[in-house]
Amino acid sequence: MTVRAAVAGASGYAGGEVLRLLLQHPGVEIGALTAGSNAGQRLGALQPHLLPLADRVLAATTAEVLAGHDVVFLALPHGQSAAVAEQLGDGVLVVDMGADFRLADAADWERFYGSPHAGTWPYGLPELPGARAGLAGARRVAVPGCYPTAVSLALAPAYAARLAEPEAVVVAASGTSGAGKAAKPHLLGSEVMGSMSPYGVGGLHRHTPEMIQNLSAAAGERVTVSFTPTLAPMPRGILATSSAKARPGVDAERLREVYEKAYADEPFVHLLPEGQWPATGAVHGSNTAQLQVAYDEAAGRIVVISAIDNLTKGTAGGAVQSMNLALGLPETSGLPATGIAP
Amino acid sequence: MTVRAAVAGASGYAGGEVLRLLLQHPGVEIGALTAGSNAGQRLGALQPHLLPLADRVLAATTAEVLAGHDVVFLALPHGQSAAVAEQLGDGVLVVDMGADFRLADAADWERFYGSPHAGTWPYGLPELPGARAGLAGARRVAVPGCYPTAVSLALAPAYAARLAEPEAVVVAASGTSGAGKAAKPHLLGSEVMGSMSPYGVGGLHRHTPEMIQNLSAAAGERVTVSFTPTLAPMPRGILATSSAKARPGVDAERLREVYEKAYADEPFVHLLPEGQWPATGAVHGSNTAQLQVAYDEAAGRIVVISAIDNLTKGTAGGAVQSMNLALGLPETSGLPATGIAP
């Protein structure tokens, strides 16, 4: 069986990455490619690294063009996915790489996104407790945000095992592709090279409620998250430092044991051997999340470091992994566990 | 009056930066330049950016060569400063850019550095409460570590004003020059470009006790610090995200007020206007620390962002500022408040 896939938003970074992965997926044939303002252009002019698709011309994003595929990946600006999905019907698997269907709480959505809540779809982070089952046979998938992917994988096991107090502190550095391909002065190479800067400080980043949702579910109680994202001078990658106060009785051995058990069978989450630390450079282009844990006895805190490629495991890789599960394909098909280095 | 300055360790990054600043200092004449394994070489071959000193030849680091100056800057490996300082006598101001004399607690020193404690010198961070007075007329100065500079400036006002609980969480990103000029595989350009990675996770970094010392002094009680340093793909700069739980009654207005007051008269600490965030790219080559504060109501935490140039305010700028105070020169002499951007 070959799955026919369409990609809406094929000229952006998320769209380009899903195409890179689909090109190496043995069970997928690439169908329609659409774009907004770039409709009518050759893909080769916009995504010159996708050589096998260079001569494809981008169509305008309409339900007509996207219909008739087995799966449609949406890489659209926030707020546009619902209208497209409705027109596609249940015969098509829709994998949304945008934020629209990630949050269960409508009030959270409205506070952070400022628009009416569109609904909630099965959440495409199969490594979370219970999530894999919810994806089997799904017709709609909400792919997690890149930061929530890195942070939820980092802290969910600690919360599920009741190791940590429900007040998490997260500081994460992201490559610039997380901010998309729209040209803005602060994202110019001249501005970002050689500089680190924060944004959305003080609980303002839209990924905060998504982290809270995931960690609270794992903990079985409300978890607060102090989240500070920073922009790093690199195109790809997220390095997240997530910590929380340890509960009484926790020590380094118990901590490691919990994480080893949590991810022992996961193909894409890799707890590094003791003494080795994650680096975004080691997961460049791969669907792997690298993790390492530490127990800081003097400060009484659990510290978890996670590294992912924001465009692969953090977006398009998570999308393909979810598609595989929804369609009953092998979960790892088309998904590299090997990165490109240096 | 012209001050004659010698620099020991002139071929490294700290030594090079102190020379860059001294070259623009109106009251300083540059005397002896010494090095370890690079002794005998032209400075121009090792520090080609210091054109006016290109033809200077590096001497071996000995007390004889360093004697006879008004001030000697030491940029030596840990553990070597005491012996040199002893031989120089009290007639010479010795400004140590190494760690040897920063910590007051001998047990802390021994635990983190693994060697006998050499003593404690006046601490060269004049913006800390009481520190400026201790530097006036000093004959010995211990220049703070780069991370402790960024973090102490960030959190000392909150602790001094009793705004925060005594458990700080700090995640900081540093440019690679903080790791020095010795060639190590993990510091190769091929390894660091495009990658973020942590090190010294879990309370192991040697700057941790120095932060604890400074923040505890400001707080008047023992403060714990969970500190995670990360290596960023840039040559210079530290961006520190420092947070702590807010004490009851704290709000955004009160927080800002405390910081405005704390740094109103400081020439080198700049609280940005509301809505603007620090970036290391804005303090590249300058002695300025940029700060911004936020109160995250949902998480109940104070978050302070600070950006410095690790080699300027974080090392050599702090050293020159301390020299100015010790010798009664204008505090800002030779110290740029303007960075180089982009």
Added chain:
Amino acid sequence: MTVRAAVAGASGYAGGEVLRLLLQHPGVEIGALTAGSNAGQRLGALQPHLLPLADRVLAATTAEVLAGHDVVFLALPHGQSAAVAEQLGDGVLVVDMGADFRLADAADWERFYGSPHAGTWPYGLPELPGARAGLAGARRVAVPGCYPTAVSLALAPAYAARLAEPEAVVVAASGTSGAGKAAKPHLLGSEVMGSMSPYGVGGLHRHTPEMIQNLSAAAGERVTVSFTPTLAPMPRGILATSSAKARPGVDAERLREVYEKAYADEPFVHLLPEGQWPATGAVHGSNTAQLQVAYDEAAGRIVVISAIDNLTKGTAGGAVQSMNLALGLPETSGLPATGIAP
């Protein structure tokens, strides 16, 4: 005497750099700052590295605002300088960092810029034969393009000494700030980091006729230039590789001798010792051009490498140096010969 300076286009990279230099110029007081679409904003929001000017508010660029200064620096889009200059009159020194008045040949101008030729002003590259004299007392100065600065300094001595055939081949790499601060997709950090790319290949770059003009003047005959500019993943700096076939009788010794003599007394052009090669990292933020020469006997070519900071010696430093000469100030005032490294 204090010179009062205005800067038109203060929110861009060239404008920001001229302000950085003027802030350290002992004989200059900074007057009006103007901008186009950024008029009305605080400079601190746009150029956060220029801390001493942070609270200045940008005015709209009009002759009224710029009048009444001793010198006006223009950092305007091509084609806008003539109108401003006309209204300022001869009482004001106008230093144009744009291209409008660089070319003597109207046909060249029209072919490469597509608009009517505005005229020709004294050319602000004092190191070219005869140029310094033309700048003394000038009321108008055309600052050279960044690439022509690097390339003319590299090859003019060889042509003036009749060492080279009149067919030059130049390949140069520039940092991204050369492309300005306007947000364009191909200049995003995500696009430029980790990538090298050419542009304007095949003789199309607008700096080509300017190089031809300068080298032909030095040679006393028409020189052709094959010029290929490339965009490098760094914010600043130009590294130019300029070569030409050697005339009979040239050897390495003769070549070096000519360059040593040509630049022996120049404060800002530095021929490196044999065996040492220029690097843009060694001239970051300085007004120095580093040069090295080689004679490739097997290929029969003279190869000259030059490194400058495109924003300093290549734009704003050249502008301030020209101002100094025009106003009879010391040529090196306000101009750092020391770079920032690493």
Added chain:
Amino acid sequence: MTVRAAVAGASGYAGGEVLRLLLQHPGVEIGALTAGSNAGQRLGALQPHLLPLADRVLAATTAEVLAGHDVVFLALPHGQSAAVAEQLGDGVLVVDMGADFRLADAADWERFYGSPHAGTWPYGLPELPGARAGLAGARRVAVPGCYPTAVSLALAPAYAARLAEPEAVVVAASGTSGAGKAAKPHLLGSEVMGSMSPYGVGGLHRHTPEMIQNLSAAAGERVTVSFTPTLAPMPRGILATSSAKARPGVDAERLREVYEKAYADEPFVHLLPEGQWPATGAVHGSNTAQLQVAYDEAAGRIVVISAIDNLTKGTAGGAVQSMNLALGLPETSGLPATGIAP
């Protein structure tokens, strides 16, 4: 049939890259992995991106360990390949990624490498005229140098079609991985980020005679090459600007026609559509060489721009492509035509 492959030098950049490609090769099984000073270590500690091989332990490089495979890839320091190859015998395909067997001329070898010439093996650049035939069934392959790959692909068609005079001028920028993984001060991240610098100027680089050999073969006459390599602040990629004086009668149309024809059937050499230029960022991790040609009428020169990934098409990709041809496997097996961007 599954081919068993061993890699000698598996801890370096070339060795790591060949393993990355072999991991995705459907017809290859990875056998012994050896190293020099890193023997005894887990591969995961040295090449953390190669997750599927993380637990492999490196053996010492000996003929005993390497024997018994169908193919052995050598990524050894210059001068060590011959001894290993001799002991392996003709039953094993040996693909040498070092320089030892690239040059046909013993005098060239001795002048540039300073050691006795070991011999000449079939040259692993199948896109050169006649080369593919020489690789079919070969038992020994010399993989070209990275620069000669980029430059030979760029200029061979022009020389083969007699379009260009036999004096080529080449300036190329390489990412730092081309310099290997041995820690040297000038390759530190602090030194290379934000800086461009040349090396081996004036005909001294060891890849020069290899370019001359290839271009002379294509031209049917002796071609001289003026080659200037530069180090760019990026981990991977080569961008080469290669030019030569056009012969009478050449124009843009004829030039394009020649290149279109030369590479029409090549799976890994891609002449871009007119108006689009190569970028190393578009071939990151892929085995594709991107090319574009221009005819500069004013300068009378043909200019060819080529972009490759120095570790893929420039080293390990070329090695795998040669292995495929030597063993009669599909030429493109295991070789990505798609890059990773941004």
